[in-house]
Amino acid sequence: MALSLPHMLRDNAAKFGPEKIALREKEFGIWQSVTWQQYMDNVRLFALGIVALGYQKGDKLAILGDNRPEWLYSELAMQCLGGAAVGIFPDSHIDQVKYIIDHSDAVFLMAEDQEQVDKFLEIKNSCPKVRHVIVDDTKGMKHYQDPILKPFKMVQEMGRDLDRREPQLFEKYLEQVTGETVALIAYTSGTTGLPKGAMLTHNNMLKMAANYDEIDPAYPTDNHVSFLPLPWVGEQMTAVSWNLYKGFTVNFPEKVETVADNIRDIGPQILFAPPRFWEKICSEIQVKIQDAVWIKRFFYKLCMPIGYKVAQRGLENMPLGPLLGVADIICHFLMFRSLKNYFGLGNLRNVYTGGAALGPEIFHLFQALGVNIKQIYGQTETSGISVGHRNRDIKLHTVGRPIPGMEIKISDTGEILTRGPTVFAGYYKDEESTRKALVDGWLHSGDQGIVDEQGHLVMIDRMKDVMKLTDGTKFSPQLIENKIKFSVFVAEAVVVGKDRPYVAAMINIDMANVGKWAENRKLSYTTYTDLSQKDEVYELIAQEVAQMNLSLPKAARVKRFVMLHKELDADDDEMTRTRKVRRSFVEQRYSQLVEALYGDQDRLDVVSDIKYRDGKEFRMQTRVQIKTVPEI
Numbered sequence: 001m002a003l004s005l006p007h008m009l010r011d012n013a014a015k016f017g018p019e020k021i022a023l024r025e026k027e028f029g030i031w032q033s034v035t036w037q038q039y040m041d042n043v044r045l046f047a048l049g050i051v052a053l054g055y056q057k058g059d060k061l062a063i064l065g066d067n068r069p070e071w072l073y074s075e076l077a078m079q080c081l082g083g084a085a086v087g088i089f090p091d092s093h094i095d096q097v098k099y100i101i102d103h104s105d106a107v108f109l110m111a112e113d114q115e116q117v118d119k120f121l122e123i124k125n126s127c128p129k130v131r132h133v134i135v136d137d138t139k140g141m142k143h144y145q146d147p148i149l150k151p152f153k154m155v156q157e158m159g160r161d162l163d164r165r166e167p168q169l170f171e172k173y174l175e176q177v178t179g180e181t182v183a184l185i186a187y188t189s190g191t192t193g194l195p196k197g198a199m200l201t202h203n204n205m206l207k208m209a210a211n212y213d214e215i216d217p218a219y220p221t222d223n224h225v226s227f228l229p230l231p232w233v234g235e236q237m238t239a240v241s242w243n244l245y246k247g248f249t250v251n252f253p254e255k256v257e258t259v260a261d262n263i264r265d266i267g268p269q270i271l272f273a274p275p276r277f278w279e280k281i282c283s284e285i286q287v288k289i290q291d292a293v294w295i296k297r298f299f300y301k302l303c304m305p306i307g308y309k310v311a312q313r314g315l316e317n318m319p320l321g322p323l324l325g326v327a328d329i330i331c332h333f334l335m336f337r338s339l340k341n342y343f344g345l346g347n348l349r350n351v352y353t354g355g356a357a358l359g360p361e362i363f364h365l366f367q368a369l370g371v372n373i374k375q376i377y378g379q380t381e382t383s384g385i386s387v388g389h390r391n392r393d394i395k396l397h398t399v400g401r402p403i404p405g406m407e408i409k410i411s412d413t414g415e416i417l418t419r420g421p422t423v424f425a426g427y428y429k430d431e432e433s434t435r436k437a438l439v440d441g442w443l444h445s446g447d448q449g450i451v452d453e454q455g456h457l458v459m460i461d462r463m464k465d466v467m468k469l470t471d472g473t474k475f476s477p478q479l480i481e482n483k484i485k486f487s488v489f490v491a492e493a494v495v496v497g498k499d500r501p502y503v504a505a506m507i508n509i510d511m512a513n514v515g516k517w518a519e520n521r522k523l524s525y526t527t528y529t530d531l532s533q534k535d536e537v538y539e540l541i542a543q544e545v546a547q548m549n550l551s552l553p554k555a556a557r558v559k560r561f562v563m564l565h566k567e568l569d570a571d572d573d574e575m576t577r578t579r580k581v582r583r584s585f586v587e588q589r590y591s592q593l594v595e596a597l598y599g600d601q602d603r604l605d606v607v608s609d610i611k612y613r614d615g616k617e618f619r620m621q622t623r624v625q626i627k628t629v630p631e632i
Helices: 006-018 036-052 069-080 094-103 115-127 151-163 169-175 202-213 233-246 257-266 274-292 294-313 322-340 360-368 431-437 477-485 511-522 529-531 537-549 583-589 590-595
Strands: 021-027 030-037 060-064 084-088 106-111 132-135 149-151 184-185 197-202 223-225 249-252 270-272 350-353 375-379 407-408 416-418 442-453 459-461 492-494 505-507 557-563 605-611 616-628
Touching: 006 036, 006 069, 006 169, 006 202, 006 233, 021 257, 030 036, 036 069, 036 151, 036 511, 060 069, 060 094, 060 115, 060 492, 069 084, 069 106, 069 184, 069 233, 084 094, 094 106, 094 115, 106 115, 115 132, 132 151, 149 151, 151 169, 169 442, 184 202, 184 233, 197 202, 197 407, 197 511, 202 233, 202 257, 223 233, 223 257, 223 270, 233 270, 249 590, 274 294, 274 350, 274 492, 274 511, 274 616, 294 322, 294 360, 322 360, 322 590, 360 375, 416 590, 431 442, 459 477, 477 492, 477 505, 477 537, 492 583, 505 529, 511 529, 511 537, 537 557, 557 590, 590 605
Parallel strands: 021 249, 060 084, 060 106, 084 184, 106 132, 132 149, 223 249, 270 350, 350 375, 505 557
Antiparallel strands: 021 030, 184 197, 407 416, 416 442, 442 459, 492 505, 557 616, 605 616
């Protein structure tokens, strides 16, 4: 195996040359292709351009923008020089951008366009370490005069000139890169405080790709659609490490809004998406079937029970038998094939979900359609994945078994501990947190779990989030939240109850599904706030929660709930950029509602919006309900 990611890129350029496509990006409605040789050339020129700008050993390059080839050119170029790349989510607040740039000691910033440049210029005086801001798309920036700004193509031209003068310089830098060199500083999501920068080495990232490929191999002919943000380690694992290790093609969507269409264009073999992605497709399927002509509804009702039987036999490793096998083939041609192709899922082979539990109903639906979704588990600190399901070894309540090279054990306190070659080198500039996280080579995940008799890991919740009622009953809010979100009518849920007499919940409805449900019942509404507070919608969600309660111990059942009048939003700091709820922040922000859940009120007026007119502030109020969950 090559020493580093850039060495792997060089090997692929030599192996595949100017024929095989490494990257694609859709621009102006047309897929633009980049061969492996062009990939290498772009990285080489940009790396030398950075040298021409004054690169010094140990410098960092921060990258701020959407997924596109120039992101990978920038990241690999810095790694060729022995430096580390630092990813920043493109929709980050200015203060988040400032924190990561300053904390990582980034000297160079690669900004995608005018929007991202404007963010930096607002905080420029607070980021004195940044010497150069390299801009990929300079559209709209004709009159920007700040000398710190450099167009991407200009930097590459500087690299070309340096290459002519010193043709051996690039190889000299590359020779100094080893497997122990830090390749990436990946910042954690920061659910409980400031994000920490996890230092991942080239060995970490390449071992991750190699080890996972042992149980679920990819092939050079495969396609992957890269739509999850590249600052997230899961996308780094797929679009960078695994891509370089196996030589498949990475495809970048035109924009966030066209992801579904672009997946349909490509028909990928590899897809990694969070539960919310699969939940949305499930919701769309149900909505479209309701609106379909009678013949399609008929075939759907005819084929789905057969699909569910086939899926269950597969999960139990039982043969289908001749009759069920023939019925499955017929249903494939009647319904399943066209349904999968409509969503671009027809060619999927390596398909994963992670970050939260996927509802069993949704999981079974896709298995019935023939989409073999597998759950994976890991952290930024393990370079992505440490545990995953294998084909024909899928148990819904678990996240699978350790991948090759990884060890898992449960501590005396119930914490999941991980050891292996993909465990990170430590937190950047944070020795204390590193000492707490790494003890005798074991990574302390902060997650609570158990290992069952077959060696499968059951992830329960974050240890700090396991709560206790006033009577001493322990419960996992994440477990309950995931069960509530199994309903197609629920988008998010935040469970509370620490040191309280019972469990309660704050719920976000799924606007699309509840909206469709309301339209079918001729229930008029205007906004999300209006719809969420309808009496009929409260009754709908109450029945969904009551049904969910049946799967929980009596003491852990949700007794009361409230529908939030707004959707939880990362821009309001209520969620991280990877869509994880910041529980303590949400509880504090909606403390008035939390108190009402444990009071005797059934309605409460809350501030739902603040508007300004003629310099005056107007606080818009909404009356929300506090609902008791009925017993079934």
